[in-house]
Amino acid sequence: MQLLMEPHFGIFGSNELDDFVVRYKPPSELMERMFHFTSESMKSLKAKANKDNVNNDVIISSFQALAALIWRAIVRAYELAPNEVTNCHLAINVRKRLDPPLPDDYFGNALSNIMTSTTAGDLLSQSLGLAGTLLNESIKKYTDGAVVSDDHWAEAPYFIDLSTFSDLRSVRFGSSPRFEIYSNEFKGLGRPVAVRSGNGNKFVGKVNTYPGCEGGGSVDFEICLLPQQMAILESDPEFMDFVSLAI
Known part of the structure; x- marks a missing residue:
């Protein structure tokens, strides 16, 4: 598929740019907050998640514990009915999941999305360890076979309309705490003080992940919600108990 070499984008079934390009604008009332988790807080959260976990064959990582905490808190903020299905989307690096694996310095797009689904009732009535x-x-299930099965997009390419993401049921994680954002230094200006994102890729339930400014395994989460949902999140005791700073 020679997407960049096709001047008329005919491969998408149309010669008109406006037929498939949507000019997305985030909801005007959308709020965003930065929540900081220290490395000590993450260690405590990981320990709690694994203590709550009844499946001894599963070791929950620090990021999985954090994602589970945020998923549960946002679903509480959504105020979903117990039988409503909620989805948690995680961006995943597929370099080491292919057989043979891609090298770490592979420059192409080696990113995919995995979705975990359950009902709001099951997610919230049980422990953090279950999430x-x-x-x-x-x-774990996203192995070489799952990655290769995603090649159907090349057979029928399409663009995603971000306006469909604000379904008030889903949580979508983007970026990564492994990106060395604070190692950038622009023309002698020194180390960045803070990292933020623009509004072009924001919607209700979007969570951007960044390494914390002080390093050492700390993490910042930029969470986007509607005002009434953000108020619930900021007063959520389970969530805020692990937050070190909210901006």
Whole structure:
């Protein structure tokens, strides 16, 4: 598929740019907050998630524990009915999941999305460890076969309309705490003080992940919600108990 070499984008079934390009604008009332988790807080959260986990064959990672905590908190903020299905989407690096694996310095797009689903009732009525286990199992299942099965996009390419993401049921994680953002230095200006994102890729339930400014394994989460949902999130005791700073 020679996407960049096709001037009329005919491969998408249309010669008109406006037929498939949507000019997305985030909801005007959308709010965003930065929540900081220290390395000590993450260690405590990981320990709690694994203590709550009844499946001894599963070891929940620090990021899985954090994602589970945020998923549960946002679903509480959504105020979903117990029988409503909620989805948690994680961006995943597929370099080491292919057989043979791609090298670490492979420059192409080696990113995919995995979705974990359950009902709001099951997610919230049970422990943090259960949510972490669900995410852990979804990640483990995403092997070479799952990656290769995603090649159907090349047969029928399409663009995603971001306006469909604000379904008030889903949580979507983007970026990564492994990106060395704070190692950038622009023309002698020194180390960045803070990292933020623009508004072109934001919607209700979007969570951007960054390494913390002080390093050492700390993490910042930029969470986007509607005002009433953000108010619930900021007063959520389970969530805020592990937050070190909210901006």
